[in-house]
Amino acid sequence: MPTPKGNGRPTDPKISEKLLDTAERILETDGFQGLRVEALVSEAQTSRPAMYRRFPDLAHLTLEVLLRRYGDNRVEPTGTLAGDLLQLQLNEAKMLSEPLMAKTLPALLKAVSDDPKLGKLLYEEFILPRRLRVKEVIDNAVDRGELGTGSYNLVFICNLLLGPLMSLSMVPSASADLSADAARMTAEVVERELRVATGSPE
Structure with a gap:
């Protein structure tokens, strides 16, 4: 606030x-x-x-x-890595496709490039909590034995999740593709990447 x-x-x-x-x-x-x-x-x-x-x-x-509307991206655990990643992605796809975000994000990102204090606030209040939520999903999968304890790059994983969805949201002709299918495909890519990175079986 x-x-x-x-x-x-x-x-x-x-x-x-x-x-x-x-x-x-x-x-x-x-x-x-x-x-x-x-x-x-x-x-x-x-x-x-x-x-x-x-x-x-x-x-x-x-x-x-935006923080008031979208600040909390917590999802109810589904009991599986695939399910949790999909729920995260469905939430993010819905957020990025809503008029409030679609009409605001490009201009806000431009403002961030000119204002380091605003950029710091965006990172601390919006980006970092989302990364920590992804880490929580991964940690839960490790605790369940779905993933091994090998190392992975959290920032890279988060970029794999959100990057494609943001790219679609920024291009008007592609925004219609910001759907459940896009959420599912990106979640599946990240699940495979995590299994490779942590030495876990498919």
Whole structure:
């Protein structure tokens, strides 16, 4: 959630929620390019100073909107590595195909390239928790004896999972392919890679 800057009076959480709700509606309809401060604060019935006390800029506000909607990618364990990987991928494919993410992610990634602090926040609050969730799935498979204890590269595995889905989401003509089939195929590729890396039988 947004953190007030400086040592001024405490911020009203209701205003923060109203700004997030309003920004989410605008982003889902018009994308990042349609998000304007004056229209946002007018619809949220607040002021520019109130917004900037909570969010450094519109890019940080946008990231908070995405974290609120998609921050938790936890899945219910299925009891198998294949099932858990598939559930993770189905969740990610659904996230990337929703209008809010599809209309926001490209512009947010551009903003991240220009703002190291925003990039750090994106990594710590969005990317790292997802990597740790993948590690949890793999650790559970090791505990069940599905995978051996050989080493694997977690970052590489996570990129194999999310990279193809993100690529599809960025190309309008390919976004229709962001389906359960894409989720299943990427999950199967990663399962095979993990079995090879850890010396586990098929």
